[in-house]
Amino acid sequence: MILKNLSLINYKNFEAQTFEFDPNINCFTGHNGVGKTNALDAIYHLSFGKSYFNPITGQNIRHGEEFFVVEGQYVKAERPEKIVVSAKKNLKKVIKRNGKAYTKFSDHIGFLPLVMISPADRDLIVEGSETRRKFMDGVISQGNSHYLKDILAYGKILVQRNSLLKYFAVNHAWNKDTLAVYDLQLSELGERIHKSRTEFLKEFTPIFLEKYAAISSGNETVGLEYKSQLEEGEMVTLLQQNVNKDKMSQYTSIGTHKDDLLFSIDTHPIKKFGSQGQQKSFLIALKLAQFDFIKNVHKVHPILLLDDIFDKLDEERVAHIIKLVDDENFGQLFISDTHADRTEAVVKKVSQSYKFFKL
Numbered sequence: 001m002i003l004k005n006l007s008l009i010n011y012k013n014f015e016a017q018t019f020e021f022d023p024n025i026n027c028f029t030g031h032n033g034v035g036k037t038n039a040l041d042a043i044y045h046l047s048f049g050k051s052y053f054n055p056i057t058g059q060n061i062r063h064g065e066e067f068f069v070v071e072g073q074y075v076k077a078e079r080p081e082k083i084v085v086s087a088k089k090n091l092k093k094v095i096k097r098n099g100k101a102y103t104k105f106s107d108h109i110g111f112l113p114l115v116m117i118s119p120a121d122r123d124l125i126v127e128g129s130e131t132r133r134k135f136m137d138g139v140i141s142q143g144n145s146h147y148l149k150d151i152l153a154y155g156k157i158l159v160q161r162n163s164l165l166k167y168f169a170v171n172h173a174w175n176k177d178t179l180a181v182y183d184l185q186l187s188e189l190g191e192r193i194h195k196s197r198t199e200f201l202k203e204f205t206p207i208f209l210e211k212y213a214a215i216s217s218g219n220e221t222v223g224l225e226y227k228s229q230l231e232e233g234e235m236v237t238l239l240q241q242n243v244n245k246d247k248m249s250q251y252t253s254i255g256t257h258k259d260d261l262l263f264s265i266d267t268h269p270i271k272k273f274g275s276q277g278q279q280k281s282f283l284i285a286l287k288l289a290q291f292d293f294i295k296n297v298h299k300v301h302p303i304l305l306l307d308d309i310f311d312k313l314d315e316e317r318v319a320h321i322i323k324l325v326d327d328e329n330f331g332q333l334f335i336s337d338t339h340a341d342r343t344e345a346v347v348k349k350v351s352q353s354y355k356f357f358k359l
Contacts, residue, residue, distance in 0.1 A: 001076045009069040010062040012038040025333045025354035029340035034359040036336035040305045046072040047114040049105045057087045110142045113294045113302035117287040129260035143297030154189040165250045187236035193256045194230040201226045212285035225262040301331025326350045
C-alpha cells in the first residue's frame with residue numbers, strides 16, 4: 001500500500017499544499033512550528049478520520065477559515081483509492097472513499113493500516129489506564145471490525161447504565177430488574193472484549209519483547225501485563241456483588257472499562273524506574289510491535305509515521321531502529337525532523353529510495 005500524493009486545504013497551518021511522495025521513504029524537515037508534524041497528522045487523519053493529537057474536529061481548521069479538506073491518493077492491492085476527509089465549522093465531518101461517503105466512520109477503520117510513533121506517545125506511560133486501553137483497542141480494531149463494534153456498543157451501554165444509576169439517586173428510586181438488563185448486555189460485551197484483549201496480548205507480547213531487545217541490544221528486561229477485574233470472575237457476578245458500591249457512587253465500578261496494561265522494566269514500573277531513553281525505546285518497541293501485528297493481520301505493510309523520532313535517543317538506538325526498518329522492509333515510511341543533515345545521514349544508510357520536503 002502506497003500513498004502517492006497528499007493535498008491539504010486549510011488544514012492546521014497549511015493554506016493550500018500538495019505533496020508527491022516517494023514509494024519508500026519521505027522526510028519532512030524544517031524548524032519547529034513550520035508544519036512537519038501537521039503533515040504527518042494529515043496522513044494519520046486519512047486512515048482514522050481524526051487527528052492523532054487533537055480529536056476536536058473544528059480545532060484542526062486553519063485559523064480564520066471555515067473548513068478543511070485532506071485528500072490522499074493511494075495504491076492498494078494494485079488499485080487506486082482516493083480518500084477525502086473534510087469538515088466545516090459546526091457541521092458533521094465527512095469521509096469519502098472514491099467519491100462515496102461513509103455512513104459509519106467505523107467502517108473505514110482498518111482500510112488504510114497505519115502506525116504513528118510520536119513524542120506524544122509518552123502519554124502511554126505517564127497518563128492513566130484509559131490511554132493504554134485506547135492503545136490496545138486501536139491496535140485490535142485495525143484488524144478486527146467485530147471488536148470495534150463491541151467496544152462502541154459497550155461504551156453506549158456503559159453510559160446508559162451510569163445514567164440509570166444517577167436517575168435512581170436523583171429520584172430516590174431503585175429497580176434492580178431494569179439494572180439487570182444493562183448488567184447482562186454489558187457483561188456479554190465485556191466478556192468478549194476481555195477475551196479479545198487476552199488473545200491479543202498473547203500474540204503481541206513476544207513481538208514487543210523481540211523489538212525492544214533489538215533496539216536496546218538486550219541490556220534491559222521489559223514486560224507487558226494485562227490487568228483486568230474479569231480475572232476475578234464472571235462480569236455479571238462481579239456487577240451484582242458491587243451493586244451497592246455502584247448505587248452510592250452512581251458509577252459502574254466493574255468492567256473492561258477499568259482494564260489496564262502495565263509496563264515494566266527489570267520488574268519495576270517503567271514510569272518510575274525507566275530513564276527517558278529507556279522509556280522512549282519501550283514506546284518505539286511497542287509501536288514497531290504494533291506494526292508487525294497489523295502487518296500479520298492485514299497481509300499488507302502499514303504506513304509508518306515517525307514524528308521527531310530522533311529526539312532524546314542516543315545514536316546507537318537510532319542506528320538499531322534504522323537497521324530494523326531496512327531489514328524488515330517496512331514499506332512506505334514518513335519521517336519528520338528538525339535536522340535535515342542528521343536525517344539524510346541516517347536514510348542514506350538504508351538501501352531504499354527517499355525524498356525530502358523542506359518546510
